Amino acid sequence: MKQTFLAAALCVVLAACGVPQPPATANQAPPDATPAATNDGAARAPSITGRPGKAAIASAHALATDAGFEVLGKGGNAFDAAIAVGAALAVVEPQSSGIGGGGFFLLRRASDDRQVFLDARETAPAASRPELWTDPQGKLDRDKSINGPLSAGIPGEPAAFAWLAQHYGKLPLSESLAPAIRLARDGFPVYGRFAKSIASRKPVLSRWPSSAALYLGESGEAPVEGAVFRNPDLATTLELIASKGADGFYKGEFAKRLADAVQAAGGTWTIEDLAAYQVREREPITLDYRGWRIVTAPPPSSGGIALAEMLNILAGYDLAKLERMPRVHLTIEAMRRAYRDRAEYLGDPDYVKMPIAELTSPLYAAGLRASIHPSRATPSDMLPGYMPPVEAEHTTHYSIMDADGNLAAVTKTVNLALGSGFVVEGTGFVLNNEMDDFALLPGQPNAFGLVGGDANAPKPGHRPLSSMTPSFVIGEDRVGVIGTPGGSRIITMVFEGILAFVDGQSAQQVAANPRYHHQYLPDVVSAEPNAFTRDETRALQDMGHIVNDAERTWGLMNVVGWNRKDGTVEGGSDPREEMSSARVQ
Ligand code: DON
Numbered sequence: 001m002k003q004t005f006l007a008a009a010l011c012v013v014l015a016a017c018g019v020p021q022p023p024a025t026a027n028q029a030p031p032d033a034t035p036a037a038t039n040d041g042a043a044r045a046p047s048i049t050g051r052p053g054k055a056a057i058a059s060a061h062a063l064a065t066d067a068g069f070e071v072l073g074k075g076g077n078a079f080d081a082a083i084a085v086g087a088a089l090a091v092v093e094p095q096s097s098g099i100g101g102g103g104f105f106l107l108r109r110a111s112d113d114r115q116v117f118l119d120a121r122e123t124a125p126a127a128s129r130p131e132l133w134t135d136p137q138g139k140l141d142r143d144k145s146i147n148g149p150l151s152a153g154i155p156g157e158p159a160a161f162a163w164l165a166q167h168y169g170k171l172p173l174s175e176s177l178a179p180a181i182r183l184a185r186d187g188f189p190v191y192g193r194f195a196k197s198i199a200s201r202k203p204v205l206s207r208w209p210s211s212a213a214l215y216l217g218e219s220g221e222a223p224v225e226g227a228v229f230r231n232p233d234l235a236t237t238l239e240l241i242a243s244k245g246a247d248g249f250y251k252g253e254f255a256k257r258l259a260d261a262v263q264a265a266g267g268t269w270t271i272e273d274l275a276a277y278q279v280r281e282r283e284p285i286t287l288d289y290r291g292w293r294i295v296t297a298p299p300p301s302s303g304g305i306a307l308a309e310m311l312n313i314l315a316g317y318d319l320a321k322l323e324r325m326p327r328v329h330l331t332i333e334a335m336r337r338a339y340r341d342r343a344e345y346l347g348d349p350d351y352v353k354m355p356i357a358e359l360t361s362p363l364y365a366a367g368l369r370a371s372i373h374p375s376r377a378t379p380s381d382m383l384p385g386y387m388p389p390v391e392a393e394h395t396t397h398y399s400i401m402d403a404d405g406n407l408a409a410v411t412k413t414v415n416l417a418l419g420s421g422f423v424v425e426g427t428g429f430v431l432n433n434e435m436d437d438f439a440l441l442p443g444q445p446n447a448f449g450l451v452g453g454d455a456n457a458p459k460p461g462h463r464p465l466s467s468m469t470p471s472f473v474i475g476e477d478r479v480g481v482i483g484t485p486g487g488s489r490i491i492t493m494v495f496e497g498i499l500a501f502v503d504g505q506s507a508q509q510v511a512a513n514p515r516y517h518h519q520y521l522p523d524v525v526s527a528e529p530n531a532f533t534r535d536e537t538r539a540l541q542d543m544g545h546i547v548n549d550a551e552r553t554w555g556l557m558n559v560v561g562w563n564r565k566d567g568t569v570e571g572g573s574d575p576r577e578e579m580s581s582a583r584v585q
Pocket residue numbers: 392393394395413414415416434437465466467468485486487488490
């Protein structure tokens with residue numbers, strides 16, 4: 001069925017056969033919603049020249065942004081700063097990412113304009129097999145998939161830091177990690193989201209004395225706002241990585257300690273699993289959109305491919321001539337179609353064959369576009385496909401640009417709040433629960449409601465499919481570095497962020513804009529409380545959309561930008577999080 005749909009969409013372009021068409025209605029197409037013939041962006045895709053002369057860093061926490069500038073001040077570049085910010089976040093925002101997790105680092109090296117995607121996603125241990133996560137009835141045991149060591153993949157973050165320092169940075173790892181080591185040892189003030197995340201995971205953290213000792217302390221309760229949180233064990237772990245590099249973590253005594261503790265608590269990690277971990281350098285997904293070049297995340301992220309589908313669909317419309325609501329409608333319809341494909345085809349590119357060229361081609365998008373009614377919602381059940389993800393919030397994104405124009409867009413995670421909740425005694429960090437991002441059992445939804453099949457099965461050594469979408473937006477005059485956490489909603493946030501940036505909005509506006517989201521199933525437009533006026537919600541409903549406009553806010557977007565024409569450098573951090581911080585200097 002999958003291949004059939006792909007073929008069907010292409011057939012529309014050739015006017016030979018059709019995909020399911022939305023019902024004809026009394027609402028006729030506004031004339032300017034008619035698709036334009038081609039995406040003319042490709043011919044004009046720009047590259048980056050010159051240097052910004054100033055640096056910008058936007059991250060989820062002011063202390064992490066400071067750590068990045070500290071390292072830049074010592075002669076480091078954006079990649080050293082990416083280590084410093086990332087490690088500082090591992091200390092001050094452990095609910096979102098850390099040494100026990102993984103992430104994606106999209107890099108642009110100014111000296112040769114090389115753009116590369118560093119994949120530090122976790123891998124499945126060698127003993128992985130679906131029965132590990134089932135109950136006696138053969139059903140998915142949610143507790144095993146999200147709590148404790150069985151839910152943890154082999155971490156990628158320590159290897160990424162070492163790789164960045166070795167291949168891209170100017171400073172030794174010890175210097176880039178120094179601010180984080182200091183923060184871990186001296187402590188930082190407990191803030192709202194940190195305290196709330198710990199409180200929400202208290203029942204799980206309480207299962208292991210090592211986890212309870214770190215996060216609940218003697219009181220057995222989450223720390224209170226304003227108290228100082230110290231983590232000397234994490235300082236020691238970071239020092240080990242600083243002095244011995246990746247080997248300090250993945251080999252020898254430390255690796256044995258991790259494997260022994262994981263096995264004693266019911267997991268399967270071995271020292272061989274740890275020793276085998278490697279980051280991968282991959283070609284980013286690139287596409288051209290209205291004269292802008294978008295550089296973004298390839299598999300094992302689903303983000304870049306979904307983004308390419310959505311932008312390619314919109315590239316065929318003359319959006320500037322459209323009123324806001326027809327434009328919103330087309331944007332939602334693009335989201336619906338991209339998310340239908342998201343879970344169908346994608347998995348770990350080291351093992352899974354994927355029709356990437358087809359999915360990202362303007363020709364395929366033209367087929368999808370032809371199935372969009374200009375003023376009526378297409379019911380999702382008229383599009384063949386799989387089930388949906390739902391959102392959640394514990395991952396982090398930061399954006400960095402240095403004065404030379406080196407760029408880093410980094411999204412990293414331990415998956416859910418405080419990952420698996422399991423801390424190996426004396427190490428100071430939680431292990432991730434990224435195994436839940438696999439389709440552990442075919443057709444059984446994960447914590448985001450995602451289902452999948454063999455392409456994303458938890459096979460030994462495989463990397464689970466991700467939504468994380470660190471991206472660059474490169475225009476004639478402006479360059480942007482963008483990304484956000486937010487589970488399955490990451491992709492639509494980055495999509496809307498790119499559209500806003502391309503429209504000329506500032507980095508701060510892009511980070512602050514109200515958001516809406518559609519992910520194919522459930523067949524609902526989710527909207528932040530201030531995304532639509534009542535009239536706008538009604539206009540969408542009149543087009544046949546089901547709108548939930550009373551949702552909580554979501555995401556934590558951090559953006560930096562550079563205008564090469566007027567020489568300005570800017571940062572934008574998400575006002576939804578009080579600790580987020582963007583600075584330029
Ligand atoms: O890689 C992924 O897609 C997920 N592990 C990301 C999780 C996430 O963004 C959670 N919350 N914001």
